[in-house]
Amino acid sequence: MNYLDEFRDRRLVHGLAERIRRLVSGSGRRMTFMEVCGTHTMAVCRYGIRALLPPEVRLISGPGCPVCVTPSGYVDRAVACSRLPGSMIATFGDMARVPGSTSSLLEERAKGREVRIVYSPLDAVALAVQNPHRQVIFLGVGFETTAPAVAGSILAAAAKNLSNYFVLASHRTIPVTLQTLSADPDLGLDGYLCPPHVSAVIGADAYRPLAEENRLPCVVAGFEPADVMRGIEILVWQVAEGRSAVEIEYSRVVKPGGNRKARAVMQEVFAPFDAEWRGIGVIPGSGLRIRDGYARFDAERQIPVDVEAPREHPGCLCGQVLKGKVAPAECPLFARTCTPEAPAGACMVSSEGTCAAAYQYAPASIP
Amino acid sequence: MCLGVPMRVAKIDGSEAVAEIDGVRRAASLLLLDEAVEVGDYVIVHAGFAISKLEPAAAQETLALMRELCAGDGAEG
Numbered sequence: 060m061n062y063l064d065e066f067r068d069r070r071l072v073h074g075l076a077e078r079i080r081r082l083v084s085g086s087g088r089r090m091t092f093m094e095v096c097g098t099h100t101m102a103v104c105r106y107g108i109r110a111l112l113p114p115e116v117r118l119i120s121g122p123g124c125p126v127c128v129t130p131s132g133y134v135d136r137a138v139a140c141s142r143l144p145g146s147m148i149a150t151f152g153d154m155a156r157v158p159g160s161t162s163s164l165l166e167e168r169a170k171g172r173e174v175r176i177v178y179s180p181l182d183a184v185a186l187a188v189q190n191p192h193r194q195v196i197f198l199g200v201g202f203e204t205t206a207p208a209v210a211g212s213i214l215a216a217a218a219k220n221l222s223n224y225f226v227l228a229s230h231r232t233i234p235v236t237l238q239t240l241s242a243d244p245d246l247g248l249d250g251y252l253c254p255p256h257v258s259a260v261i262g263a264d265a266y267r268p269l270a271e272e273n274r275l276p277c278v279v280a281g282f283e284p285a286d287v288m289r290g291i292e293i294l295v296w297q298v299a300e301g302r303s304a305v306e307i308e309y310s311r312v313v314k315p316g317g318n319r320k321a322r323a324v325m326q327e328v329f330a331p332f333d334a335e336w337r338g339i340g341v342i343p344g345s346g347l348r349i350r351d352g353y354a355r356f357d358a359e360r361q362i363p364v365d366v367e368a369p370r371e372h373p374g375c376l377c378g379q380v381l382k383g384k385v386a387p388a389e390c391p392l393f394a395r396t397c398t399p400e401a402p403a404g405a406c407m408v409s410s411e412g413t414c415a416a417a418y419q420y421a422p423a424s425i426p
Numbered sequence: 427m428c429l430g431v432p433m434r435v436a437k438i439d440g441s442e443a444v445a446e447i448d449g450v451r452r453a454a455s456l457l458l459l460d461e462a463v464e465v466g467d468y469v470i471v472h473a474g475f476a477i478s479k480l481e482p483a484a485a486q487e488t489l490a491l492m493r494e495l496c497a498g499d500g501a502e503g
Contacts, residue, residue, distance in 0.1 A: 061447075062432040062468060062480055065489055074496025098429070151473075179474025181455065201473075204430065207458050208473040256430045259470060259478040285492055292495075311485035312432075312470055312478050320460035321477055 066283030075288040076111040082295050083115040090298050091117045091247055093383055096254035097124040097411020098282050104420035106284035119383035125201045126153050126409040128336045128381055132369040133229050134159035138167055139364040140196050147173040147190060149183035150198040153409040158402060160370040180212035187224035196358045199228040204256040206230040206347055207321035210328035213356045225358035230347040231334055233257050234265045239342050241273045246383060250276035250294045255309045262317025266305045274303040281309035328353050338378020377404035380413050387417035394418060430472035432480050435465050445471050
């Protein structure tokens with residue numbers, strides 16, 4: 060068992076879809092669930108999950124792509140940093156292509172600036188060690204799956220006494236964000252398909268307030284198509300029976316208590332703050348900033364830079380797409396002036412963006 | 427960002443492991459894991475760190491349940 064192929068078995072996916080159809084058919088009850096994980100967004104499109112669901116069950120994509128919810132001002136700041144003599148930007152791949160107000164990191168690289176794509180923030184620490192005369196600035200973007208890793212890189216830099224490693228932190232957290240979305244009457248959500256690897260870190264218990272106080276079913280499902288379909292089935296059962304509980308479909312990885320060590324590392328370095336989410340606005344307590352004790356690694360505090368006034372592409376509806384209010388095909392720019400080759404906004408650029416997923420897998424069949 | 431995939435631990439050297447999938451090998455720090463791992467275990471590796479161990483028994487249970495549900499009569503699983 061390699062823990063992948065077995066959960067991609069088409070017979071299971073179709074069998075579970077059939078169970079959902081039997082559950083809802085004739086009941087007239089419509090239900091809307093939201094997934095908030097970029098990899099779920101991609102998997103749902105890649106495996107044609109929506110086409111298998113009955114019309115009564117709607118799955119919408121929320122702000123699950125951390126690159127997509129990062130305000131364009133952050134990209135502008137990263138671009139400005141890349142233009143400083145002696146600096147080296149280290150970043151995850153999709154961040155490099157996101158358009159800022161007038162440029163992107165990839166464009167700056169084409170002009171000769173030092174922009175390095177890395178797989179791990181530890182690679183960025185290694186770059187700092189190998190390039191002692193450069194300021195290496197790592198772009199810390201991601202939810203609670205990634206934040207502990209970035210925190211780990213800061214601890215590694217501290218242990219090595221590095222003075223040329225910095226993090227421009229833009230991490231955001233999931234649970235408080237789900238609370239905010241659940242209060243939106245336009246969305247009319249009946250439950251959440253919860254993000255698997257964020258949940259591996261924070262633990263499924265983190266969703267208990269949503270289930271118990273907001274009365275929203277929360278099911279943590281894996282990425283493979285059988286996991287996704289089973290996760291949706293459990294949500295449908297809960298709604299049909301008038302229950303709202305936290306359930307773990309992805310029990311092979313996610314525990315109720317999560318990974319305490321990863322959380323401890325994250326909390327050692329980062330503290331919550333009121334972060335802005337592109338398209339949503341400020342959500343109190345939803346971001347992570349570097350604590351004062353590690354301020355010497357904070358690019359925002361240590362590396363002053365002039366940042367241009369932010370400008371969004373006119374007509375770009377990323378903000379509405381991120382809240383699940385507009386489907387990609389409903390954006391006038393989608394597949395016309397906004398394509399993966401020439402993206403207008405982050406939703407099309409990121410490997411986990413809702414628009415990128417729709418464009419790649421299902422341009423015609425968006426709900 | 428959720429690029430974590432299940433990888434098999436091939437080698438362990440203190441807090442550093444080498445994990446592999448489909449012939450691809452990657453360094454994986456064990457510093458964020460709160461459980462012990464051995465060579466042969468599967469871990470979820472994300473951005474250079476193992477963040478969770480994969481439990482084979484739970485995987486088997488989930489699979490068995492799905493298969494039973496698909497063969498069954500529509501009652502809740």
